[in-house]
Amino acid sequence: MNKVVLGLILGAILGAVDGMSAWFTPAVRTQIVGIVIGSTFKGIIAGILIGVFARKVQSLALGIVFGLGVGLLLAFIVAQMQHGFYFQIMLPGGMVGLIVGYATQRYGRGPQPQRP
Amino acid sequence: MKQLSDRIVAKLQAEMQVPDLAGTRYSVVRHLARGGMGSVWLADDMVLNRRVALKVLDLVAPADDLGALLLREARILAGLEHPGIVPVHDAGTLADGRAFYCMKYVEGQTLAQHIAGKNLSEKLRLLERIAEPLDFAHARGFIHRDLKPENIMIGAFGEVLVMDWGLAKVAATGRKPTEDGISTVVPAPQDSSRVTGQGGVLGTPGYISPEQERGGSEVDHRTDIFSLGALLAFMLTGISSEEVPTATRAAPRPLRAICEKAMATDPNARYQSAREMAADTVRYLSNEPVLAYPEGWFERVGRIYARHRTAIVLIGAYLLMRVFFILFARR
Numbered sequence: 001m002n003k004v005v006l007g008l009i010l011g012a013i014l015g016a017v018d019g020m021s022a023w024f025t026p027a028v029r030t031q032i033v034g035i036v037i038g039s040t041f042k043g044i045i046a047g048i049l050i051g052v053f054a055r056k057v058q059s060l061a062l063g064i065v066f067g068l069g070v071g072l073l074l075a076f077i078v079a080q081m082q083h084g085f086y087f088q089i090m091l092p093g094g095m096v097g098l099i100v101g102y103a104t105q106r107y108g109r110g111p112q113p114q115r116p
Numbered sequence: 117m118k119q120l121s122d123r124i125v126a127k128l129q130a131e132m133q134v135p136d137l138a139g140t141r142y143s144v145v146r147h148l149a150r151g152g153m154g155s156v157w158l159a160d161d162m163v164l165n166r167r168v169a170l171k172v173l174d175l176v177a178p179a180d181d182l183g184a185l186l187l188r189e190a191r192i193l194a195g196l197e198h199p200g201i202v203p204v205h206d207a208g209t210l211a212d213g214r215a216f217y218c219m220k221y222v223e224g225q226t227l228a229q230h231i232a233g234k235n236l237s238e239k240l241r242l243l244e245r246i247a248e249p250l251d252f253a254h255a256r257g258f259i260h261r262d263l264k265p266e267n268i269m270i271g272a273f274g275e276v277l278v279m280d281w282g283l284a285k286v287a288a289t290g291r292k293p294t295e296d297g298i299s300t301v302v303p304a305p306q307d308s309s310r311v312t313g314q315g316g317v318l319g320t321p322g323y324i325s326p327e328q329e330r331g332g333s334e335v336d337h338r339t340d341i342f343s344l345g346a347l348l349a350f351m352l353t354g355i356s357s358e359e360v361p362t363a364t365r366a367a368p369r370p371l372r373a374i375c376e377k378a379m380a381t382d383p384n385a386r387y388q389s390a391r392e393m394a395a396d397t398v399r400y401l402s403n404e405p406v407l408a409y410p411e412g413w414f415e416r417v418g419r420i421y422a423r424h425r426t427a428i429v430l431i432g433a434y435l436l437m438r439v440f441f442i443l444f445a446r447r
Binding site: 014017018021024088091092095096098099102103106107 | 427431434438442
């Protein structure tokens with residue numbers, strides 16, 4: 001599968017799972033739909049960025065580091081907006097980025113070499 | 117006194133075997149090996165200033181028949197331009213009447229020497245590289261018919277070369293072994309290739325296919341697939357399949373299945389090409405399902421886990437972390 005598409009799908013799935021875990025927090029259960037949509041959107045953005053990076057850079061280590069960085073950055077922005085819960089938001093966000101970074105490098109299909 | 121004279125006779129015989137390279141561009145350096153038809157000598161190519169290997173007929177051999185065979189071998193090699201097949205530079209007749217051909221001198225190790233201390237993955241990658249020139253030759257209608265560890269050389273830079281095409285047969289013409297002159301070859305005592313009861317050289321015990329051993333006309337490229345299976349068994353166990361037929365029992369089951377399929381008595385039950393067999397070994401290396409081995413449910417799960425170990429561990433760690441947050445660190 002194309003690296004960008006793989007990143008997008010994986011980011012969306014993990015983002016949705018991330019958002020759905022809010023259901024276990026009674027205080028925010030009423031806002032679960034908005035949280036899931038926002039979290040999925042965040043996952044999609046992270047997935048696309050990581051997928052594009054994986055197309056350009058063929059390195060498992062760099063892909064993982066970039067994925068972790070993007071995941072942490074986006075999660076930090078969300079935590080800033082929530083004024084707290086940095087650990088609870090950034091750790092899962094970073095892990096999602098790391099997983100997507102690994103998966104796009106390991107399983108994604110790179111661009112086909114152009115014929116002269 | 118008798119011992120002394122025997123020694124002198126042996127020395128004289130050895131001296132007589134040294135090829136007379138007068139009038140050629142080559143000069144002998146030393147003897148390298150003996151084959152079925154003659155000897156291989158290390159020589160200097162004085163024009164190009166490089167080391168080469170000369171395969172020269174024995175003096176005692178009936179020169180006409182074997183000279184034609186040696187030239188035939190040289191022509192086969194010349195027609196097989198592949199990085200995995202030793203290239204021929206020159207062929208001709210020496211001043212003493214012996215036929216010869218000149219080929220690249222390969223400095224390296226035989227397969228048996230090379231695989232000592234190598235891990236399974238390295239051995240299987242090696243098999244893949246042995247299969248490449250073989251598949252190339254088969255596609256051009258040539259059958260090697262004497263694949264064995266001694267005929268596989270690994271060069272100083274890791275290049276894999278399939279050597280000694282002296283028993284090769286042109287499959288495309290459909291000629292019988294007795295018609296192409298192979299059956300007249302008498303191997304030297306040091307050569308491990310054997311002569312059948314009918315006098316035809318068929319290959320080496322432990323690596324020879326049943327149909328080749330029978331000496332029938334039905335021998336095709338799949339006889340080399342059998343030998344390739346025997347080579348794999350040798351690489352897995354360090355001994356030939358003839359020495360201990362069940363030696364591969366200690367090997368992983370899928371690899372055993374690959375050996376068994378390649379060495380099936382019925383050629384139709386074997387892999388139909390060297391490339392197909394190599395692909396199955398690569399599948400094993402990549403933790404993909406091996407075509408020769410119908411795996412069970414547990415084996416499939418184990419293989420999938422081995423193939424995607426990192427991804428599974430990462431996702432597992434993520435889910436564990438999620439559970440931890442749900443139980444102990446709610447927002």
